[in-house]
Amino acid sequence: MPIKNKKNTSVGLIPVRLNSTRLFQKALLEIEKVPMVIHTYKRALLSKRLSDVFICTDSAEIIKIAKKFNCKFIKTGANKTGTDRISEASKKLNKKYDFYIDIQGDEPLINPKHIDKVIDWHSQNNDFDIVVPSLKSSDIDTPHIVKIVKSGKKVLYFSRALVPYPFKISNVSYFKHLSVISFNLESLQKFKKLPQSKLEKIEGIELMRALENNMKIGTFSLSGTSFSVDTKDDFIKAIKFMTIDKIKEKY
16 A cells, blocks of 8 residues: 655665676766766755665775765675665665665766656555666667566566567567666565575576565656666767756756
């Protein structure tokens, strides 16, 4: 049942590692003289529904950059996934929150309003353990973009392949995973205790671990142009988009 007459509290946690495999040290690549992870942090601060925001990392170099730009951070160990990292970070906070929002540090153009919508939707659909929004897109036939297969509000599967496959119907709608993910505390702690799952390892998608352990993941549609920077082409695209971005003027 939806939570009524209750103001929910939420914290933004940005998991970041230095040695990314597809684009070397991408968190520290600069767009208009500001590292990507700092763009993400500053934009998250513009959310009206987040009580606080922290960069979560095991990297001394990223912590140094966070200090330079006056960003709050939590030092973590070297975790297998970003979700494992924010789960560890959540235990180091001095208070408990209703929702813990995983905001990927490689989305320098993230819209703060998307963060607010994720929190609002989860607060009204709190029967789900985890919420990840989906963006309808036609240009996602690449393994770098995670696709969502859903039925109504429920996520059925995540894949790097183009799914569902248009075998009998050619006019298929595809949805990509937006890297703003809401967890309640119980689901975040449970996730950390679970071993990496078979499909998680095959697809390289950590949320498959939750699905394979019967955790309920909800989704709803958003619209926008935010994207993850995974390759050099993505980085070039982000530089171009930032020149016409209006949100950057607010930080």
